[in-house]
Amino acid sequence: xxxxxxxxxxxxxxxxxxxxxxxxxxxxxxxxxxxxxxxxxxxxxxxxxxxxxxxxxxxxxxxxxxxxxxxxxxxxxxxxxxxxxxxxxxxxxxxxxxxxxxxxxxxxxxxxxxxxxxxxxxxxxxxxxxxxxxxxxxxxxxxxxxxxxxxxxxxxxxxxxxxxxxxxxxxxxxxxxxxxxxxxxxxxxxxxxxxxxxxxxxxxxxxxxxxxxxxxxxxxxxxxxxxxxxxxxxxxxxxxxxxxxxxxxxxxxxxxxxxxxxxxxxxxxxxxxxxxxxxxxxxxxxxxxxxxxxxxxxxxxxxxxxxxxxxxxxxxxxxxxxxxxxxxxxxxxxxxxxxxxxxxxxxxxxxxxxxxxxxxxxxxxxxxxxxxxxxxxxxxxxxxxxxxxxxxxxxxxxxxxxxxxxx
Ligand SMILES: Cc1ncc(COP(=O)(O)O)c(C=O)c1O
Numbered sequence: 001x002x003x004x005x006x007x008x009x010x011x012x013x014x015x016x017x018x019x020x021x022x023x024x025x026x027x028x029x030x031x032x033x034x035x036x037x038x039x040x041x042x043x044x045x046x047x048x049x050x051x052x053x054x055x056x057x058x059x060x061x062x063x064x065x066x067x068x069x070x071x072x073x074x075x076x077x078x079x080x081x082x083x084x085x086x087x088x089x090x091x092x093x094x095x096x097x098x099x100x101x102x103x104x105x106x107x108x109x110x111x112x113x114x115x116x117x118x119x120x121x122x123x124x125x126x127x128x129x130x131x132x133x134x135x136x137x138x139x140x141x142x143x144x145x146x147x148x149x150x151x152x153x154x155x156x157x158x159x160x161x162x163x164x165x166x167x168x169x170x171x172x173x174x175x176x177x178x179x180x181x182x183x184x185x186x187x188x189x190x191x192x193x194x195x196x197x198x199x200x201x202x203x204x205x206x207x208x209x210x211x212x213x214x215x216x217x218x219x220x221x222x223x224x225x226x227x228x229x230x231x232x233x234x235x236x237x238x239x240x241x242x243x244x245x246x247x248x249x250x251x252x253x254x255x256x257x258x259x260x261x262x263x264x265x266x267x268x269x270x271x272x273x274x275x276x277x278x279x280x281x282x283x284x285x286x287x288x289x290x291x292x293x294x295x296x297x298x299x300x301x302x303x304x305x306x307x308x309x310x311x312x313x314x315x316x317x318x319x320x321x322x323x324x325x326x327x328x329x330x331x332x333x334x335x336x337x338x339x340x341x342x343x344x345x346x347x348x349x350x351x352x353x354x355x356x357x358x359x360x361x362x363x364x365x366x367x368x369x370x371x372x373x374x375x376x377x378x379x380x381x382x383x384x385x386x387x388x389x390x391x392x393x394x395x396x397x398x399x400x401x402x403x404x405x406x407x
Contacts, residue, residue, distance in 0.1 A: 003305040006053035008390050011035050011276060015390075019216045024395035026267050028222070029171055029337040030125065032202055035224040035277065038272030041066070042226060045265040060354045062246035066268040071254065073274035075153040076291035078216075079209030080232050083253040087267045090259055091198050091219045091229040097257050098194070098231075099125035101241040104175040106162055108133030113156050113191070116373040117148050119171050120366045122217070126165050135160065142372045146326055147172035157189035164191050168200035172339040172367040172382060173327040176200065177289065182210040192237050198222060202388050203335050204299025205277065207292045208232050225273040226266035233257060241384035258292050269295040273352060278396050307331040311388070313338060315399045323407055326374065337386040340364075341376045344407070346383040349406055356402035360385045
C-alpha cells in the first residue's frame, strides 16, 4: 500500500496557505509543518479551555483530561507506559535537566560515552559533567563517512561506564544507527543508554519499548506537532536518578525531570499527533487495534514514500564535482536529511535556492562537532535540504532542478 500523498497533504493547512504557494519546503529537519489535528486542538484549548487545568469546573477538567490524553496516547504509540513519557520545553532543555540528575547520580571516576555525531543538545550537557570529575569518553565518527561503528564502542566500554549517549540519526550525517544493537552492547557492559531521536522521529514514530533504550528524546515541533520536547525515561532508570522537580512531585515519574511548569495548551495539543497517526492508519487500511502496531504501520508507509523520493536526490548530488554528500548514498540507510559540503559558505547558496522556489538553509545546524569531525569548516557550514513524508514527487523534481542551477 502506497502513501496517499494527496490525502496526507490535505491534513496540513500550510499546503493551502496562499503566502506559501510556489515554494517547496526543504527545511523540515529544522521544524515541520503542523498537521490540522494539532492546530485544531490548540485552537480549541485556547478558545474553550485556557484555564488552570485539573480543577473540578468543566473547562479546567477538560483541559487536564486532554493533557492526560496526550501523554497516554503518545506513550502507547511509542510502546511505553503512560508515566514514562514527559513533555518539556525542548529536547535541549530536557537533556540539560537530565544531566543535572546524572551529575548527582554518578561518582567521580565513573565514565560517560558521548559521540561526535550528535547535535550539541545530546553532547554538551554530558561533556560538562567532566567538571565533577566524571570521565568523558568520545565515540568518534569515521572522518570520511561520518559513520559510528558499533565495534568501536565496545572498545570504550568497561565497568566504569554508566551511560552511553548517541543519536538515532544525526541531523547532518542522517545515517540510521542500529539503536537496538548499540543498546544491547551498552547494556551488556552494565551501562544505560540515552538516544537523541530528534532527527529520526519525524520519519515515523518508533516503538521505543521494542527498540530498547532507557531514554529516548525527540521534539514534537519536528513531528507535525507543537513546540515541545518529548522524553521517554524507562521506569528503572527514572526511579534511580534523583528527582529534579519539586520535592512533593518526586513520586510522579513524568514530573521528575521536567521542573518547569508545563505549557498546558501545547501538551494537550500533542494528542493531535496521535490523531494524525490514527487518521493515516485508518485511511490506508492499517490494523484496527494496538497503538504501537498502528504506529508501526504508519511509520512504514512514511518511510517507503521517503525512501522512494530520496534515492533520485542522492543520485543527483553524490557524484557532483565540488560537492560532498554527507552520510550514505543509499536511501534505505538514512533519513531524508541531505547535507552537502560545498567547500564554500553554504548560506549564500541557500539564498540562491530561495530564488528558485526552494525553502532551505545553510549553516552548522548546531552539529559543529560532527562537521569538524569530518574535516568540514563549521563556519562555512553545509547546505541542508530535508524533507518528510508529506513532500511530493513534484517538489523533489523542483529541488533537483534548482540544485542543478545553483551548485
Ligand atoms: C538531532 C537534534 N537533536 C536535538 C535538537 C534540539 O532540539 P530542541 O530544539 O527541541 O532543543 C535538534 C534541533 O534541531 C536536533 O536536530
